[in-house]
Amino acid sequence: MEYRIRESGDIKSQGEIRAMHKNTSFPRVWRENVHESIGIDPVLITPKPESASAYKRYTRNGAEQDGNGNWVQAWVERDMFSEYTDDDSVVHTKAEQETDYQDGLDATAAQGVRTERDSRLAVTDFHGLTDNTMTAAMTTYRQALRDVPSTTGFPHDVVWPESP
Numbered sequence: 001m002e003y004r005i006r007e008s009g010d011i012k013s014q015g016e017i018r019a020m021h022k023n024t025s026f027p028r029v030w031r032e033n034v035h036e037s038i039g040i041d042p043v044l045i046t047p048k049p050e051s052a053s054a055y056k057r058y059t060r061n062g063a064e065q066d067g068n069g070n071w072v073q074a075w076v077e078r079d080m081f082s083e084y085t086d087d088d089s090v091v092h093t094k095a096e097q098e099t100d101y102q103d104g105l106d107a108t109a110a111q112g113v114r115t116e117r118d119s120r121l122a123v124t125d126f127h128g129l130t131d132n133t134m135t136a137a138m139t140t141y142r143q144a145l146r147d148v149p150s151t152t153g154f155p156h157d158v159v160w161p162e163s164p
Contacts, residue, residue, distance in 0.1 A: 060074070080097075081094045081098055120160070
């Protein structure tokens with residue numbers, strides 16, 4: 001639980017408040033009378049908002065009052081990347097970082113899809129044994145599984161072929 005100190009606006013944990021008031025004995029549960037006596041307001045937990053952009057994220061930004069006068073956690077949306085110059089004086093642009101990040105996400109997703117594809121192929125491997133004759137439908141299905149990496153939507157929106 002967090003609390004806002006009325007005098008300064010600082011946000012502190014219950015442990016930090018206790019440390020600030022070393023000679024004060026606090027009850028186990030802090031009610032309104034405790035809040036009033038030491039000049040604090042509880043900060044209510046609010047869910048972290050979902051970002052509308054893949055390259056932005058929400059971070060905590062103190063507390064703000066809601067429409068009911070309660071202090072609640074405040075969130076601010078920030079860019080994940082910004083232009084910077086490294087120790088070798090190389091400028092790294094925001095667009096370059098976003099591309100690298102997306103490439104990493106794509107590679108991870110592609111590996112997961114390929115692992116799933118390989119698993120689905122392994123389930124049907126027995127159809128290719130020498131004492132079995134593979135049906136045309138099974139041959140088509142297995143080829144469709146092999147072709148998954150070349151389909152539209154790969155690797156994030158894969159439509160798996162139907163097993164015969």
